[in-house]
Amino acid sequence: MxxxxxxxxxxxxxxxxxxxxxxxxxxxxxxxxxxxxxxxxxxxxxxxxxxxxxxxxxxxxxxxxxxxxxxxxxxxxxxxxxxxxxxxxxxxxxxxxxxxxxxxxxxxxxxxxxxxxxxxxxxxxxxxxxxxxxxxxxxxxxxxxxxxxxxxxxxxxxxxxxxxxxxxxxxxxxxxxxxxxxxxxxxxxxxxxxxxxxxxxxxxxxxxxxxxxxxxxxxxxxxxxxxxxxxxxxxxxPRDIAPADLEAALAGTLDADRIAADLGEAGIDGGAGLVDGLLEEARDHAERRALEDAQRAVVAELGRPTYELPxxxxxxxxxxxxxxxxxxxxxxxx
Missing domain, CATH: 3.40.50.300 (P-loop containing nucleotide triphosphate hydrolases)
Incomplete structure (x- = not known):
C-alpha cells in the first residue's frame, strides 16, 4: 500500500x-x-x-x-x-x-x-x-x-x-x-x-x-x-477461508463426506440437500473471491493509498x- x-x-x-x-x-x-x-x-x-x-x-x-x-x-x-x-x-x-x-x-x-x-x-x-x-x-x-x-x-x-x-x-x-x-x-x-x-x-x-x-x-x-x-x-x-479450500470449492472438489461429518458433529442433520447447497454456496463464494482478487490487483496499479472496509x-x-x-x-x- x-x-x-x-x-x-x-x-x-x-x-x-x-x-x-x-x-x-x-x-x-x-x-x-x-x-x-x-x-x-x-x-x-x-x-x-x-x-x-x-x-x-x-x-x-x-x-x-x-x-x-x-x-x-x-x-x-x-x-x-x-x-x-x-x-x-x-x-x-x-x-x-x-x-x-x-x-x-x-x-x-x-x-x-x-x-x-x-x-x-x-x-x-x-x-x-x-x-x-x-x-x-x-x-x-x-x-x-x-x-x-x-x-x-x-x-x-x-x-x-x-x-x-x-x-x-x-x-x-x-x-x-x-x-x-x-x-x-x-x-x-x-x-x-x-x-x-x-x-x-x-x-x-x-x-x-x-x-x-x-x-x-x-x-x-x-x-x-x-x-x-x-x-x-x-x-x-470476509477472507477467512483458506486458499486451498477456495481452490477446491472453485474446482468442485470439496469433500462432501467430510462436510456431512462436520455437520453431524455439530448436531446438524446434513442430508444430501443441505450438503449440496453448501457446496454450491462455497463455489459461488470462491468465484466471487477470485473476481475480487483480480480487481484488487487493478486497484493496486492505480498508485493511490488504498484502504478496505468490510x-x-x-x-x-x-x-x-x-x-x-x-x-x-x-x-x-x-
Missing part, C-alpha cells in the same frame, strides 16, 4: 460510483476524524437527506447540527460530528446576507422565485454556491460570527462521473461570469480545492465497472489539477458506522 500523511488535509471530499456506499464511507470517515476532541463537519449537497437517515435523526435544515460523538482515542475525550445539509437556494440567501446585507431583500427574492430561477438556469452558479458554503465551513472568517471552527470537513460529494465538473467551478463559469463577485468566489474556492488542504477520496467496490470508473475518475481529477486522495474499497467480503452482514446502522470508522482509524485514513 502507498503510504500517506493526511494530517494537513482539512477538506476530505468523498466521491464514488452510485451503489458503492460513498455516503456511508463519508459518515464513517467523519466519525473517525472526530477524535482528540476534534470538531468535524459532515456536509451533503445532493438533497437526499442521507445523513439524517444514517444517523437516525430528523431531516436536517440549512444549519449545522451536532449529530454524534466521534471515536475515543488513547483514552482521550471524543470529538464531535456536526452535520450540514447544503441546498443552493439557502446558500445564495446566506451569501447575499453575509456579503451584501440583503436580509429581508434576499428573502423577498426567494418568495418571487428569483433564487430558483438563478440556480436552475445557470447550473454553474449552483455549484459555486454549494462549494462556496463548503469553503466557508473550512475557512471561517469574521463575517460568520460565532460559527464553529472545524478541524476537518468531510463532504459527501456527487458521484465520480460528475465530481471534476462539480469541483472545477472555474471552468463551469468560463462562459458565464468572467468578472464580478460570483467569479471572484469561484476563484477563491479553487485556491482551496487545488491545495494540499484538500483530498478527493474515491470509493469503489471490487467489481469491474466501479473500479474502471474509479480509474477514469483519478485520470480526470489529475487532468483538471484537483488533488487525488485515497481509494477506499468498500463492502469487501461488508457488514447486518447492513449499515449507527453501530456499523462506528465499526467502519474504527477500521479507517486503524488503517490510518482517519
Amino acid at each position: 502507498v503510504d500517506a500523511d493526511w494530517s494537513r488535509v482539512r477538506l476530505h471530499v468523498v466521491t464514488g460510483k452510485g451503489g458503492t456506499g460513498k455516503s456511508t464511507v463519508a459518515a464513517a470517515l467523519a466519525l473517525g476524524l472526530a477524535s482528540h476532541g476534534q470538531q468535524v463537519l459532515l456536509c451533503e449537497v445532493e438533497g437526499r437527506q442521507g445523513i439524517a437517515r444514517m444517523f437516525d435523526v430528523d431531516p436536517l435544515p440549512y444549519a449545522e447540527r451536532r449529530i454524534a460523538t466521534g471515536l475515543r482515542h488513547d483514552g482521550g475525550p471524543p470529538g464531535v460530528v456536526h452535520a450540514l445539509h447544503i441546498d443552493p437556494e439557502s446558500a445564495l440567501l446566506e451569501y447575499l446576507s453575509m456579503y451584501y446585507k440583503l436580509g429581508r431583500a434576499g428573502r423577498a427574492l426567494d418568495r418571487f422565485g428569483v433564487v430558483e430561477f438563478a440556480t436552475t438556469i445557470a447550473p454553474g452558479v449552483r455549484d459555486v454556491l454549494l462549494t462556496g458554503k463548503v469553503f466557508e465551513a473550512v475557512q471561517r472568517n469574521s463575517r460568520n460570527k460565532g460559527a464553529i471552527r472545524y478541524d476537518a470537513v468531510v463532504l459527501d460529494a456527487p458521484p465520480t462521473g460528475r465530481i471534476s465538473q462539480f469541483l472545477n467551478v472555474n471552468d463551469e463559469l468560463a462562459g458565464l461570469a468572467k468578472v464580478g463577485p460570483i467569479r471572484s468566489q469561484a476563484d477563491t474556492v479553487m485556491t482551496l480545492f487545488r491545495s494540499p488542504r484538500t483530498a478527493v477520496h474515491l470509493v469503489t467496490v471490487l467489481e469491474e465497472m466501479p473500479v474502471q470508473e474509479t480509474a477514469d475518475g483519478i485520470a480526470e481529477l489529475h487532468r483538471v489539477g484537483l488533488p487525488v486522495g485515497a481509494v477506499i474499497v468498500n463492502q469487501v467480503r 461488508r457488514l452482514p447486518g447492513g449499515v446502522d449507527l453501530g456499523g458506522l462506528y465499526e467502519l470508522a474504527a477500521d479507517l482509524k486503524k488503517q490510518g485514513l482517519a
Whole structure:
C-alpha cells in the first residue's frame, strides 16, 4: 500500500460510483476524524437527506447540527460530528446576507422565485454556491460570527462521473461570469480545492465497472489539477477461508463426506440437500473471491493509498458506522 500523511488535509471530499456506499464511507470517515476532541463537519449537497437517515435523526435544515460523538482515542475525550445539509437556494440567501446585507431583500427574492430561477438556469452558479458554503465551513472568517471552527470537513460529494465538473467551478463559469463577485468566489474556492488542504477520496467496490470508473475518475481529477486522495474499497467480503479450500470449492472438489461429518458433529442433520447447497454456496463464494482478487490487483496499479472496509452482514446502522470508522482509524485514513 502507498503510504500517506493526511494530517494537513482539512477538506476530505468523498466521491464514488452510485451503489458503492460513498455516503456511508463519508459518515464513517467523519466519525473517525472526530477524535482528540476534534470538531468535524459532515456536509451533503445532493438533497437526499442521507445523513439524517444514517444517523437516525430528523431531516436536517440549512444549519449545522451536532449529530454524534466521534471515536475515543488513547483514552482521550471524543470529538464531535456536526452535520450540514447544503441546498443552493439557502446558500445564495446566506451569501447575499453575509456579503451584501440583503436580509429581508434576499428573502423577498426567494418568495418571487428569483433564487430558483438563478440556480436552475445557470447550473454553474449552483455549484459555486454549494462549494462556496463548503469553503466557508473550512475557512471561517469574521463575517460568520460565532460559527464553529472545524478541524476537518468531510463532504459527501456527487458521484465520480460528475465530481471534476462539480469541483472545477472555474471552468463551469468560463462562459458565464468572467468578472464580478460570483467569479471572484469561484476563484477563491479553487485556491482551496487545488491545495494540499484538500483530498478527493474515491470509493469503489471490487467489481469491474466501479473500479474502471474509479480509474477514469483519478485520470480526470489529475487532468483538471484537483488533488487525488485515497481509494477506499468498500463492502469487501470476509477472507477467512483458506486458499486451498477456495481452490477446491472453485474446482468442485470439496469433500462432501467430510462436510456431512462436520455437520453431524455439530448436531446438524446434513442430508444430501443441505450438503449440496453448501457446496454450491462455497463455489459461488470462491468465484466471487477470485473476481475480487483480480480487481484488487487493478486497484493496486492505480498508485493511490488504498484502504478496505468490510461488508457488514447486518447492513449499515449507527453501530456499523462506528465499526467502519474504527477500521479507517486503524488503517490510518482517519
